[in-house]
Amino acid sequence: MEELLKANWDSRGSESMTVRQNGERMDAAPENKQGGQGENHDVKKDHDEKKDQELKKEQDQEQLIREAGQMTLDENAKNYKIHLLSIIGEIEGHECLPANTKTTKYEHVLPQLAAIEDSQEIEGLLVLINTVGGDVESGLAIAEMIASLSKPSVSLVLGGSHSIGVPLAVATEYSFIVPTGTMIIHPVRMTGMVIGVPQTYDYFKKIQDRIVGFIASHCNTTEDRLEQLMMETGILTKDVGTILVGSQSVDEGIINEVGGIKEAMAKLYAMIEERRAN
Known part of the structure; x- marks a missing residue:
């Protein structure tokens, strides 16, 4: 039984294994790094959402200043x-x-x-x-x-x-x-x-009395x-x-x-x- 073990590196630097046994080829799964990548993705998503909210708040504020x-x-x-x-x-x-x-x-x-x-x-x-x-x-x-x-x-x-x-x-x-x-x-x-x-x-005179009355009652x-x-x-x-x-x-x-x-x-x-x- 002939066995050949060959190690090579993919473009991401992760190691893959190729095993040949009796003419059959089996590829070992690369190391799973999805957990860490998922966490980084969530952090980036939260950061982007927060940035978008701040930008929208600034835009709403500017619009309110312009209009009113x-x-x-x-x-x-x-x-x-x-x-x-x-x-x-x-x-x-x-x-x-x-x-x-x-x-x-x-x-x-x-x-x-x-x-x-x-x-x-x-x-x-x-x-x-x-x-x-x-x-x-x-x-x-x-x-x-x-x-x-x-x-x-x-x-x-x-x-x-x-x-x-x-x-x-x-x-x-x-x-x-x-x-x-x-x-x-x-x-x-x-x-x-x-x-x-x-x-x-x-x-x-009635209009003037309303104005004078309001001013006098507040000063x-x-x-x-x-x-x-x-x-x-x-x-x-x-x-x-x-x-x-x-x-x-x-x-x-x-x-x-x-x-x-x-x-x-x-x-x-x-x-x-x-x-x-x-």
């Missing part, structure tokens, strides 16, 4: 989850403004505010404001939603918070304005056709003082009203404090900590 000027701040050392809402440009009403106008749309903001109130993860709201004002009904709707939140909220006026932007600035539990920030307080005005009858002016000034600022004739050229710069809005009791993003974030952290403690 909103994002979630959750990279802080305290692990607080804070929602950032930016109110910019013109507050859009029930009609779409021109495409080249930067706007804040109430149909984007109101559902998000409802989601913030309903969320068990989001612990606070930071509102950044740089607006020229806009539609009264839409602005008051957003302001009322912010004011009725149970979560801690802080606003920061950057650039300007004019007209209906004033109620938005004071709607939060605490407010800041940068030193160069401005606030313009003026009477209600309307575009388009106006019927020149006493009832029209009564309607204007440290009075309705009488706000109306005085609205009717001032010696400050704005060819217009009626008052412009307040930085600390002037604090002196009038409208804004709580002069500060920037550092102070606003620190205040919001403190409010969240206090809420957790209670």
